[in-house]
């Protein structure tokens with residue numbers, strides 16, 4: 230058995246770790262020492278606790294939303310400024326983020342924080358990068374609340390050298406802690422209580438955070454960028470006109486009432502929530518992809534070099550004002566289709582900016598915001614965030630408002646994460662495509678198993694590795710568009726529309742007209758059948774291609790007329806599941822091309838299983 234040292238593979242500069250890294254020899258002797266098993270005198274738990282092989286974290290949650298705070302073992306973040314380090318992490322260290330965010334160590338709602346002991350802002354005590362399943366955000370309120378407590382409680386002076394400078398206010402016990410986030414300086418206030426002197430750690434300043442008091446923070450100024458914008462979202466049922474606002478709360482959000490997405494006031498039942506998530510993700514991708522809206526995502530000044538200029542997510546609201554007697558519920562769907570379990574701190578800043586701009590909030594007036602978990606969490610002592618506009622500011626031409634956000638966070642555990650050298654799946658981790666997840670491209674790896682393919686779905690910052698062999702069932706559109714139902718573990722059944730990624734190279738074959746009563750073609754998928762390159766010579770000529778299940782799958786035709794052949798080993802007819810594997814025909818599909826040399830294709834999850842929402846016949 231062999232282990233990697235921390236997460237550091239020495240393919241990046243990693244000298245000078247923040248922690249002492251023991252040599253792996255002392256803990257996990259390797260083959261060179263003629264000993265391949267762990268030291269028998271040491272149990273597995275103790276060995277995992279070694280700095281040599283482990284990335285260590287402290288895990289917290291803020292109203293249910295996780296923050297995995299890395300305390301040691303991560304490669305050094307190089308760069309002069311926090312934004313430089315963010316760029317470096319994106320470009321050079323991304324697989325380490327994936328290891329901690331993706332399965333098997335994380336999940337599709339995982340969130341994390343990488344601390345920067347020496348920030349570049351003169352007033353900052355510490356810096357931070359926020360990580361999620363898609364990349365690196367620019368601001369995060371729930372993680373700031375968690376970090377507020379963690380940074381008061383940690384005794385690690387390597388991780389947080391400036392902790393020694395912190396002093397509680399002698400009357401209130403509140404400590405003021407400045408955290409430099411990628412969006413700027415976030416002033417955080419944490420209520421503390423004294424530690425009895427007998428318990429005091431030698432480096433401690435004799436205080437600890439008070440779990441019963443909310444952590445408060447003042448983020449960078451928030452802006453209501455534009456109200457009552459309109460667009461049209463392409464749902465499987467047809468286009469849906471949507472009116473929404475755009476606001477900045479350290480990151481840019483679309484803010485939209487649930488009713489605009491064709492949902493009840495606030496959809497917190499699981500079935501409606503999955504619809505809400507899908508539609509919010511579609512709104513985000515529609516707005517982000519529409520050049521009309523691009524100028525709205527421009528942070529004033531040049532200091533941030535465009536690093537903040539992107540739409541982070543959509544906040545679906547009940548359209549309430551957030552009066553303390555009637556908290557406003559919302560769901561933040563960010564970074565593609567990740568669901569914020571908390572009321573979203575940066576989203577609260579953005580929402581308060583909109584309420585203020587619309588005259589629905591005044592300076593000093595506290596508003597209360599919840600998530601789909603808040604009603605449950607409140608029973609346990611806190612599930613809402615408060616947002617108060619405290620000051621107006623002007624940045625460039627824009628009128629902004631500084632918002633104070635308050636919420637509570639709790640410790641949920643500590644972690645030690647390892648990667649065995651032989652573990653190819655766990656090396657970067659994997660990500661099961663979430664229902665409604667919008668992905669930009671799919672790469673079909675050139676390795677196949679009979680009737681199944683292994684999928685790697687990628688876009689600029691993602692790499693979704695689907696760990697299981699996936700069965701593909703082509704479903705022909707009458708006008709040639711192609712849908713693929715991908716069976717994942719039997720319960721997730723998204724339907725993919727596959728588009729060719731490269732520009733067309735050959736003339737379109739003639740399409741046959743749709744049979745009467747057939748569904749209308751999906752505009753996104755219609756061009757799949759056209760302009761396919763000529764079929765490449767088959768390396769498997771004379772043999773039965775394992776991929777012929779999807780061969781010619783773009784040829785326009787109605788399903789009942791598809792001739793079926795029976796591959797060896799399978800009977801014709803029989804149960805439905807088998808029949809789907811027998812689908813094949815003449816012209817190559819984009820999937821065939823993917824089989825020969827890895828090729829990238831555009832892909833969008835257009836539908837997930839769900840009752841009553843099939844395309845109308």
Ligand SMILES: O=C(O)[C@H]1NCC[C@@H]1O
Nearest residue numbers: 369370371569573574575
């Ligand atoms: O509280 C927040 O601001 C964050 N929670 C997840 C998405 C946002 O970054």
